[in-house]
Amino acid sequence: MTTALKLSNAQKATLGKALIVSSLSRNEREALLACATAVRCQPQDILFHDGDTADYFYSVLSGYVRLYRPGSDGREADIRICEPGDSFGECLILDGCDYNYSAQVMEPAILARFNLEKVRELLEDQPRIGIAIVRSLSQHLLSTMDCLASDRMQTAPQRVASYLLTHCTPNGGTASLRLPFQKSLLARKLGLAPEALSRAFSALRTAGVTVSGRSIAISNMDMLQQI
Amino acid sequence: MTTALKLSNAQKATLGKALIVSSLSRNEREALLACATAVRCQPQDILFHDGDTADYFYSVLSGYVRLYRPGSDGREADIRICEPGDSFGECLILDGCDYNYSAQVMEPAILARFNLEKVRELLEDQPRIGIAIVRSLSQHLLSTMDCLASDRMQTAPQRVASYLLTHCTPNGGTASLRLPFQKSLLARKLGLAPEALSRAFSALRTAGVTVSGRSIAISNMDMLQQI
DNA sequence: CGGTGTTTTGAATCGATTCAAGGAGAGTGG
């Protein structure tokens, strides 16, 4: 299970680079981080369930967290995969009382856990901290809209192609990358069944994409762009 | 085309009920509204295109605005339908330079248009206004996540059923509603082709949903809930 | 009453899911 500790200085330094903290002054940062503790989690841990009373929001230091909505019939729809530097649950800072999605840890992870009530009080005194939250929320909103638009417009191979193009390290006309997590998690992130991701990869073979385990090579970025 | 005018007092009063303004003090509200003008628009007017430099954000006073992302092949994916009281484009307040979706007016509409640069300056002096923006962004983020989750999990009849249940005026076990816009717009909002919406309605007939023009009657809310 | 634009219906097709079975790879124990 999880253990809560004070944030170490190294963890504070890592958090300093996270979007939700990065634009704050030294004092504001200290004040905000004082509302947080570090929690260490195991894969499959559930941080909270859809409908639970919301007491904390989180920022990912390491590992991955999956946000999803459980359906009435037992199926689940993934909403977002949070990577190191991402935060989630800030949208409940003002008037949220319940979470409206569930959160599950997907790798050994370390999270900063912010007490919503304390941050709420802090916000009264130092409303400039709200600006940091605006920045974080704006970014989430934009990326969620992106996701919605690609769900509605792009086919599976197209979505995989854009993921590859935005996450690879280019090298001349070719490129390569290493997936930071399992393919099944990538599938959920893209709104696909694992089988559909697999088929998308084999469809992309003709566009010069070679997959072996978590390593992916792209022989021609322009060709991939055309998809 | 559009004409820009000062906000009338009646318009300011309407705007006062909008989420983005409603939590502000009298002074803050005045300061924020001083950044805005009223624009009157015709159906089909494009407020801005994906990729345009972002100078304004908007709040809808009357009418409807469709936010969408144009795809490379000419098709379009709708992201959100903004109703009176909604605002859009606030996510660009901090570091946005370009819009990343297009906005089209869908009925004769009146909008409040806020100058992003002025609001940005105002935010320096009165950071509490950021709180109002946090409130608005949080709500958008939650509803966009809802939308994403239902796209990924629910069938067309299920999505239509939940729209009906959340927008109808109940009356005992039955209910009714009048669509505020064309069916084709509702279809886009739900991420469907117009034909699919039509078919969803006929599938819901067996669940006691009667459609005639824009008027919809629900004979049994419990039955609809089961879908 | 006729004309325009919207909605419905039908048939064909597509893209993705589901279910079931067959690899491939990593780790374990003999």
Added chain:
DNA sequence: CCACTCTCCTTGAATCGATTCAAAACACCG
């Protein structure tokens, strides 16, 4: 070093849900 096992990924076949295109029905407005 080799089987054994577990997990994850891939492949195939059937199915489903939604889109597309085309045509017919309907509604609204002059």
